[in-house]
Amino acid sequence: MNIIIRENYNEMSRYAAGIIAGLIRSKPDCVLGMATGSTPIGTYRELIRMHRDEGLDFSNVRCFNLDEYLGIGLDLSKPYNEDQSYARFMYEELFKNINIKKENTSVLDGRAKDPGKLCKWYEDEIKRAGGIDLQLLGIGGDGHWAFNEPGSSLASRTRVQALTKQTLDDNYEMFYKNAGTAREDMPHFALTMGIGTILEARNIMMLASGIKKAEVVAKALEGPVTSQITASAIQLHSGGITVVLDKDAASRLVYADRYAHVEALRKRYSI
Numbered sequence: 001m002n003i004i005i006r007e008n009y010n011e012m013s014r015y016a017a018g019i020i021a022g023l024i025r026s027k028p029d030c031v032l033g034m035a036t037g038s039t040p041i042g043t044y045r046e047l048i049r050m051h052r053d054e055g056l057d058f059s060n061v062r063c064f065n066l067d068e069y070l071g072i073g074l075d076l077s078k079p080y081n082e083d084q085s086y087a088r089f090m091y092e093e094l095f096k097n098i099n100i101k102k103e104n105t106s107v108l109d110g111r112a113k114d115p116g117k118l119c120k121w122y123e124d125e126i127k128r129a130g131g132i133d134l135q136l137l138g139i140g141g142d143g144h145w146a147f148n149e150p151g152s153s154l155a156s157r158t159r160v161q162a163l164t165k166q167t168l169d170d171n172y173e174m175f176y177k178n179a180g181t182a183r184e185d186m187p188h189f190a191l192t193m194g195i196g197t198i199l200e201a202r203n204i205m206m207l208a209s210g211i212k213k214a215e216v217v218a219k220a221l222e223g224p225v226t227s228q229i230t231a232s233a234i235q236l237h238s239g240g241i242t243v244v245l246d247k248d249a250a251s252r253l254v255y256a257d258r259y260a261h262v263e264a265l266r267k268r269y270s271i
């Protein structure tokens, strides 16, 4: 695991965007797994800047979103704050600002009549695209990846998932409250790639920022692998793993000095 600790959110975001941009430059038709939440917004802004100022070209990039609330989907007839779909988030925060083709942005549509069938189709679609080259991830307050809540199998596939009280509270504060939605009216279920699906990505990059994430980050990276903290499955991944943290999110790590030492060595020997 490559654990990178940066001074603050902006530096974390710039580092993460640099990794994604490097992949796009070396493989212009790469397949990216995209994450939502407040954490990757800075990374997306930096990618938009690179597209605008440096010509970073997304025209052959393919994307798959990690998850979506059940019951909602992209609705451009509404203002952004009234459309809380993750599809809308990706559209506003990234896709509309870069030259990615709409047909190359796959999302789980929360309005699907048969969610089980949709989830199966999504898995097949990822395979048809040749698999995900780099999956971007945040981490939820309860240690989840995407919407794989505590107790999810670490071999789980794309499916419908009930949200925990903590996730509903966290995400209500972050998004739904601003739209004036009542707490009981926000979706209580989601469609999510499974932990098994995520672990099949050839590379994964997890981001975390802020003191609120410090404890759960330490549990995921340095604690036991457990379905109670589904992000701890990061320890089982067999490909390239990058974790980019700001200082606050890294503040509960026991081995932070070791990670800094390894980063310095890798830089010095260009590994």
Ligand code: GLP
Binding pocket: 035, 036, 037, 038, 039, 040, 066, 067, 137, 138, 139, 140, 141, 144, 145, 146, 147, 167, 171, 174
């Ligand atoms: C949601 C998403 C996750 C995300 C998490 C953390 O629950 N489903 O993919 O990692 O929020 O969000 P934030 O980055 O706002 O802390």
